[in-house]
Amino acid sequence: MFQRLPGIYKSIWKRAVNRETITYGIAGALTTLVNYAAYYIFCNRIGIENLIANIIAWIIAVIFAYIINDIWVFKAQMSGIQSEFIKVIKFFGARLFSLIVEEAGLFLFVDILSWNNLVVKAALAVIVIILNYFFSKLYIFNKRSIEI
Template sequence: MKEKEKDIFDKIMALPGLNIFEGFYQKYKEMLLYLFFGGMTAVISIGSYSYCDVRLGFDPLIANIISWILAVTFAYVTNKIWVFSVETHGMHELFIEAFHFFTGRLFTLIVEEAILLIFISKLHFNSIVVKVVAQVVVVVLNYIISKLIVFREKE
């Protein structure tokens, strides 16, 4: 079996000063990269949501759908390339994988929309605080779905 080529994160961790963490990084690479890109996805989601909700005055549920589209597209690309490093063979396999990814994320969008509806629209909590808390729930659910369904190792 051929050795995988080092990605940019492997190269960064091999730099002087950072290489003392390389063993820890290699052991927990998938989880660390998922948390990093999950954090970046949350920033994109919260940032675009805030812009649409506060700056543009969109309804919170509409603002959330816009932020979802931007964040999920970013997440799919980063999860595929760096977090789970999954190769697909052919357009059919890529389509099926993307379909599973977006379907899983659609499920967590529904969960997130329910949280926003209940805590913002019905209970009148602060919109941004609720969005941040909802993102924590979503990141955990998305990891489980991605790991167990979308990017699972193929036999």
């Protein structure tokens, strides 16, 4: 397959498809499943208001995502309590941005336009996964940004 691709495409393919992006995709899918399941239970089964259920699901999913991304995807090494604390703050801060995006989308499409909350939540998950990958790769688990 690679023999037929011109050099530029090989380079793009190797950068886009590697252990890190594949494991991030799996971790993102698992995190999305945790988020979606928690949201479904809190919103559709227990009856907690849409945006509050999303925040609770977000907290659960972000804790799960931090652990799986730190250990499995980016294979970050513990480099001291201060560095680890900074990494946790950066991770939650970046995820807070994606929570705001998700909350705005849920508010607009579910609360105002009355679209199905589970369909909207699933569509927003795609946007959130992409945002979170770039924040994780470039800002949080970037080896240069961890060093103090």
